[in-house]
Amino acid sequence: MRILISNDDGYLAPGLIALADALASIADITVIAPESNRSGSSNSLTLDRPLSLHSTANGYYFVNGTPSDCVHLALTGILLDAKPDLVVSGINQGQNMGDDTLYSGTVAAATEGFLFGVPAIAFSQVEHGWKNVDAAALAARDIVQRRFEALQKPFLLNVNIPNRPYDELTKTVATRLGKRHVSEPVIKMQDPHGRDIYWVGPIGAAKDAGEGTDFHAAQQGWISITPLQVDLTHSVQLSALKEALA
């Protein structure tokens, strides 16, 4: 099995290294990750300048671009003759649940694989801080090894793993995305010259964390797996719109 690994925290992130180490024992891996932390970059592609590919002493590649750039570059160039069987992304520092999935570069790297017809899995650790990241990597390897033959291909899975020791990661559940409240207000500050500057505020708390959601699973200490799709068409609104335009 060939696995392409990327992330949005950058090629030096402990979550990426732990994941690559865990998957190297079961697959041929290629790591292509952003040069710097590109969390929150969503599915953006860099179109206004060329991209450079560099390699590290341990065989990773890094790119001065976004997570989507990395996977795009891999699938349309570097790995043309060695197409991966799976794209994995992460392990992200911090949860990607509910609406986070729209902003997440971690999910976006997986989505880029999915859009090219390759099954893909995004992995995130629920709490910040990398605690038990090696346990999360082992759990991620277990999930990769399940292969999910029963699912339609390509599949796109979003996985959130609680920061717990491996022997406490005993339950894995299928979930739907929950919802968050809107983000906290932007934070207004002044730069050293007295000019107003603004920092985007923290994400909102969970609003729909009901049973069956990714938020609920994480609260129980369970591993959450949500199958994602990309078609944003609202079919009920489509019918209403068709009637309105008739």
Ligand code: MN
């Ligand atoms: Mn990140």
